[in-house]
Amino acid sequence: DIQMTQxxxxxxxxxxxxxxxxxxxxxxxxxxxAWYQQKPGKAPNLLIYKASSLExxxxxxxxxxxxxxxxxxxxxxxQPDDFATYYCxxxxxxxxxxxxxxxxx
Amino acid sequence: EVQLLExxxxxxQPGGSLRLSCAASGFPLRSYAMGWVRQAPGQGLEWxxxxxxxxxxxxxxxxxxxxxxxxxxISKSTLYLQMNSLRAEDTAVYYCxxxxxSYGYFDYWGQGTLVTVSS
Numbered sequence: 001d002i003q004m005t006q007x008x009x010x011x012x013x014x015x016x017x018x019x020x021x022x023x024x025x026x027x028x029x030x031x032x033x034a035w036y037q038q039k040p041g042k043a044p045n046l047l048i049y050k051a052s053s054l055e056x057x058x059x060x061x062x063x064x065x066x067x068x069x070x071x072x073x074x075x076x077x078x079q080p081d082d083f084a085t086y087y088c089x090x091x092x093x094x095x096x097x098x099x100x101x102x103x104x105x
Numbered sequence: 106e107v108q109l110l111e112x113x114x115x116x117x118q119p120g121g122s123l124r125l126s127c128a129a130s131g132f133p134l135r136s137y138a139m140g141w142v143r144q145a146p147g148q149g150l151e152w153x154x155x156x157x158x159x160x161x162x163x164x165x166x167x168x169x170x171x172x173x174x175x176x177x178x179i180s181k182s183t184l185y186l187q188m189n190s191l192r193a194e195d196t197a198v199y200y201c202x203x204x205x206x207s208y209g210y211f212d213y214w215g216q217g218t219l220v221t222v223s224s
Binding site for chain 2: 036055087091095
């Protein structure tokens with residue numbers, strides 16, 4: 001099985017900060033990686049697919065990069081609505097990272 | 106507008122069965138792969154099962170293989186998850202989700218239905 005290691009598990013930041021979340025795969029997944037945002041009590045929402053493609057309707061402050069085994073999600077300037085939990089998802093064989101909770105500092 | 110609406114969750118005893126439904130609208134179910142993803146209380150996301158767009162192929166996580174069965178009824182535009190031999194560790198919110206391919210990202214999700222396995 002392909003394991004996904006996401007870091008950090010918790011991230012404290014302020015409005016306007018630039019933040020980066022990392023996901024590492026235990027073996028190469030090419031660029032078959034997606035990122036989702038989830039708010040409490042709600043379903044996940046797709047942000048990024050194919051490692052770096054921005055889903056329609058998602059603000060451009062979100063970006064993804066990487067290929068092979070190392071991937072990042074970057075939020076260029078945090079907005080109040082961005083405080084949530086973020087998950088990476090390798091869809092080569094379907095495994096999610098354990099999540100990163102983005103908290104207000 | 107794509108909409109996915111799950112139902113069928115509830116409280117069930119260990120060893121019992123439950124069938125979840127996911128009513129799909131706004132897109133042709135026959136043309137897209139679908140999946141079930143669950144989330145135990147306070148935990149992360151876990152892929153459970155998937156079905157190809159043709160319906161010919163089904164896929165399962167090792168943790169549910171042999172106990173859960175995914176299926177769909179095109180005429181009713183509904184996806185199902187039959188869950189048998191339920192265990193306490195199956196307790197979770199179950200989401201159905203739409204995908205472009207059998208092993209693909211999920212672009213639309215339902216609101217989820219809670220399954221609680223407890224005596």
